[in-house]
Amino acid sequence: MRLLHGDGDPTTPEGLRAIYAPSRLPWLRANMVSSLDGAATGSDGRSGTVNNAVDVDVFHVLRDLADAILVGAGTAVAETYAATGTPIVIVSRRGRVPDDLRGCEPGTVRLATVAEAPGLDAAREEIGEENVYVTGTSEVDLPGLLDRLHEEGLRHVLCEGGPALLGSLLEAGVVDELCHTITPKLLAGDGRRIVTGPPTDVPVSLGSLIEHEGTLLGRWLVTT
Numbered sequence: 001m002r003l004l005h006g007d008g009d010p011t012t013p014e015g016l017r018a019i020y021a022p023s024r025l026p027w028l029r030a031n032m033v034s035s036l037d038g039a040a041t042g043s044d045g046r047s048g049t050v051n052n053a054v055d056v057d058v059f060h061v062l063r064d065l066a067d068a069i070l071v072g073a074g075t076a077v078a079e080t081y082a083a084t085g086t087p088i089v090i091v092s093r094r095g096r097v098p099d100d101l102r103g104c105e106p107g108t109v110r111l112a113t114v115a116e117a118p119g120l121d122a123a124r125e126e127i128g129e130e131n132v133y134v135t136g137t138s139e140v141d142l143p144g145l146l147d148r149l150h151e152e153g154l155r156h157v158l159c160e161g162g163p164a165l166l167g168s169l170l171e172a173g174v175v176d177e178l179c180h181t182i183t184p185k186l187l188a189g190d191g192r193r194i195v196t197g198p199p200t201d202v203p204v205s206l207g208s209l210i211e212h213e214g215t216l217l218g219r220w221l222v223t224t
Contacts, residue, residue, distance in 0.1 A: 006208030167197025
């Protein structure tokens, strides 16, 4: 690993953590990966066919630094999420807890949903009413959700996608940083970009850039 932009030493675990330490709290960081030609997923619809070992290393660093992981229900299902030591907050307008995250230790899996969600009662029974955040009537109020998390001491939130959730967070103006890995692959096809949704214009500045065998790991700070 070599640092192309920024300060620090990415060759040690401590140095890598220091490079990715949040600038302040509260902080919302998104972490996404794409191929050189912009595909966020491979032919199987998963990011695992796009990323590589060094991206996985940084993925784990970002998780270790975070107080909570925020992810869309579709991504959690497609990527077969499992419970970790860090609380996972699933965003779902349907109010459905993914099958692979059922039966976990209380508090490790939480759900952000809406009052009209058809699965609201079942979700409360499954993971406990205190772990279900109802923020909005038909659309999840993302700023309101973040306020709830901050009140519970979860001030450093890591969003792992998918593209639609990231687009909604950008539209809501609540993203502080994007960590974006570009792997040296050309996949063509019609793979999704790292952000989808209505057009938006969010200016960013480069906080750090690491290169490892052609993979670029950038940390981009929102400047508004």
